[in-house]
Amino acid sequence: MSTIELIVNPRGKPIRKLPKELTVSTNAPASDIYNTLAQKTGYSVHRLRITKGSDGSVLLNGSETIESSGLRGQSVVYVKDLGPQLGWRFVYVIEYLGPLVIPPLFLYVLRPYLYFNFDKLPEPSSPQQLVCALLFVHFLKREFETIFIHRFSLATMPARNIFKNCAHYWALAGLNIAYWVFRPDSPAATNELNPILYYGGLFLFSFGELANFNAHLVLRNLRRPGTTERGIPKGFGFGLVTCPNYMFEIIAWIGIYLLTGLSWSVLLFLVVGTLQMWDWAKKKERRYRKEFGDKYKRKRFTLLPPIF
Incomplete structure (x- = not known):
């Protein structure tokens, strides 16, 4: 030796x-x-x-x-x-905690205090209550995946980054969406939402959430517990784009956008999130090409055909 x-x-x-x-x-x-x-x-x-x-x-x-x-x-x-470092799993749990609890707080508990300037405060509409429930389901799923599904290639991240990461979810997905969507004068404050928006939104959300969960299971099974090794992902959506988990995430949020009556606050979060995921997807495509060479089938679209 x-x-x-x-x-x-x-x-x-x-x-x-x-x-x-x-x-x-x-x-x-x-x-x-x-x-x-x-x-x-x-x-x-x-x-x-x-x-x-x-x-x-x-x-x-x-x-x-x-x-x-x-x-x-x-x-x-x-x-x-x-x-100083923080575990990725811990950071994710904190990130998603805000948009998990803020919507029901705004819709039910803080509603009289947030919208006190309205002469008559009506009860939340059926679409508002549905959106609140779907937001809760979405981020509860995120928490479940963080704790039980995801296997991280890096154990930690700089502790200072938690403030930037939380700002995106707590402010844009939590405060921004909850305040504007649950207002008494928002597009969702009606019990007669356009049937196309209602049923289309429900379908896209349900499909996106289930397909996204499946993609996360595929990615989990590429890495053995306790290792940072990666394999080439294969399965539903992976032959079409580099990151179908991001694509299905976008589809689910388009569903929420429709169910809110095309709320600009949801659109803002959707656009910002899509641009961020597009950047991540491009980097992952380059990494796959470098790491796996000819074994990897290169993708023309990394995120969302035929745009990204």
């Missing part, structure tokens, strides 16, 4: 107790470097990012051996402190 000595430098701000040199076995997994440096600095392995000085690429915290990673004797590695 041969050993090599690595030169260790901090990237960015200094890291307390970071060693200047590190002796490792060439046959050891790269994760040994993360574990050793975490032990010496007292930081979690998830808080450290190690890059190779030779090309600046990230040294993955996985089972690849140190020799196969390209590191040699006197190779320089840089260690960056990513700052």
Whole structure:
């Protein structure tokens, strides 16, 4: 068993107790470097990012051996402190908690206080109550998938990002939609919603939610528990676009948009969310092409044919 000595430098701000040199076995997994440096600095392995000085690429915290990673004797590695971290699962639970509880609060509990300026405050209409129930079902499903279905490729994210992530869901999907859709003068404040909007919206929402759940099950089964390995996804929708889970998410929200009588507040959330998912889908398509090469059937549309 041969050993090599690595030169260790901090990237960015200094890291307390970071060693200047590190002796490792060439046959050891790269994760040994993360574990050793975490032990010496007292930081979690998830808080450290190690890059190779030779090309600046990230040294993955996985089972690849140190020799196969390209590191040699006197190779320089840089260690960056990513700052305090939070688990992805925890972040997702907090993100979806806002839009889960805000709609029923606004429609039933806070209604007299939010719309006090109306001379006569009518009872919530049937479409408003239906939209409230569907929003609750949608985000309850999200919470269930977060806790029991999703397997994350990264364990943590920078703690500061939770404020940005929560702002999107709590403000746009929670406060924005609930306040405007449940107003007594909103398009949904009628018990005689256009049948095309009503039945079309119900169909799109139901189809989108079920198909989205199926896509998440497909993605879950690509990764064994406790690993970050990925496979090529196959199944309903995956032959059409890169990310059918995003496509079905959009379809479900179009259903809610119809059921609200074409509320601009839902449209705003739908447009912002679609643009964000389009960006994620394009990156995933590039990653699939790079990772799987000719084994992967390239997609013309990443999100929503024939637009994205």
